Amino acid sequence: MSKIGFIGLGIMGRPMAGHLLDAGHELVTVKRGSLDATLAEKGMREVASPAAVAAEAEVIITMVPDTPDVEQVLFGEDGIIEGLKPGTLVIDMSSIAPMPTQEFARRIHEAGGEYVDAPVSGGEGGAINAALTIMVGATVEGFERAHPILEVMGKTITRIGGHGAGQTCKVANQIVVALTIEAVSEGLLFASKAGADVAKVRESLLGGLAQSKILDVHGERMINRTFDPGFKIKLHQKDLNLALEGARTLNLALPGTANAQQLFQACAAHGGEDWDHAGIVRALEELANHQIGQS
Structure with a gap:
């Protein structure tokens, strides 16, 4: 089981995080108001910042609305990159622009991490039923590392190509x-x-x-x-x-x-x-x- 940081507990993110907790993974997130009661009961913990999430996690998943949001979480003040440990797997499951995704991947790799873009389709129902279609852009190694985690949340998981291809x-x-x-x-x-x-x-x-x-x-x-x-x-x-x-x-x-x-x-x-x-x-x-x- 992995120590996973999960940032972005919206309509889709909440059930996705729930499936990971049900599978036995340990999850930590950034404190944003009141934590969903169901996730709290399953053991999800809160810390102060994305950097603090990165300091604890082996795998980090982001599920936020737009390209600037991903950039802020990754590289902004107290961002993931400030707490990133060598070898950390960063999986962005947001739906964002392909070209910035390639740049994000480059910067994470330079910092010693492994980057995977893995946007999803299937809507709220797919998230609730762990039946999402997941479109992956990654190295072969990155895809192999991410796959066991992605299959907890999705049903059809396809590596499309290199970084940005999933987006x-x-x-x-x-x-x-x-x-x-x-x-x-x-x-x-x-x-x-x-x-x-x-x-x-x-x-x-x-x-x-x-x-x-x-x-x-x-x-x-x-x-x-x-x-x-x-x-x-x-x-x-x-x-x-x-x-x-x-x-x-x-x-x-x-x-x-x-x-x-x-x-x-x-x-x-x-x-x-x-x-x-x-x-x-x-x-x-x-x-x-x-x-x-x-x-």
Whole structure:
């Protein structure tokens, strides 16, 4: 069993840390308000700073919102690098920009650590059920060291390539997810506006070529009007910004991604940045002057 530092106990991080505790690992985190009672009961401890976490841990996992947050935790005042011991494995499971990830990896390696980028897909449900898809950028050695820990939290764990490759895969994932949520929204909105029983339309589509996990999970959210996150629109906006910034660098057009980002922005303008990303349907409903399920 390992001594693991876990920084970032949000919607996804809490259940992920819980699985590691259940597996017998010893966990320490940075004190931020009140520690989740369940994690405290399982033995998670708190210390004052990321540097203090690093001083105690053999493995450090970060699960924070954005690229600047990872940089601050790693290299800011009292950051991980200040307490990093030689040989420490640093696993960043946040969803951040690929190019800075490569620089973070270089700096951690120069300080004597091993860096792995390992963003996840599967949402809150995947985190709770330890069924996340984990996309890894690492050296072969780093991947082999990280794998036994990652498999406690995930179901599909794939080394995509070297440092930054996991983050590149996650950006691609977020493009596909956003466009698929938009497609499901448009399909169900069309069916509802045409007067069909939208629940039965969804049931039928789940048996055909249009079947997808997004149609299953997010289609149900749209019909039932349950937009508590899951995965917040503002976080998906952040991921699509990474996609569009990367596309400009690559001289690549991503028109569907740009359109999905505009719909997310419309949601945010209506106070919906903290809605689940299935809430993109509400922007389309506004344009149609029709809500799914209305007669």
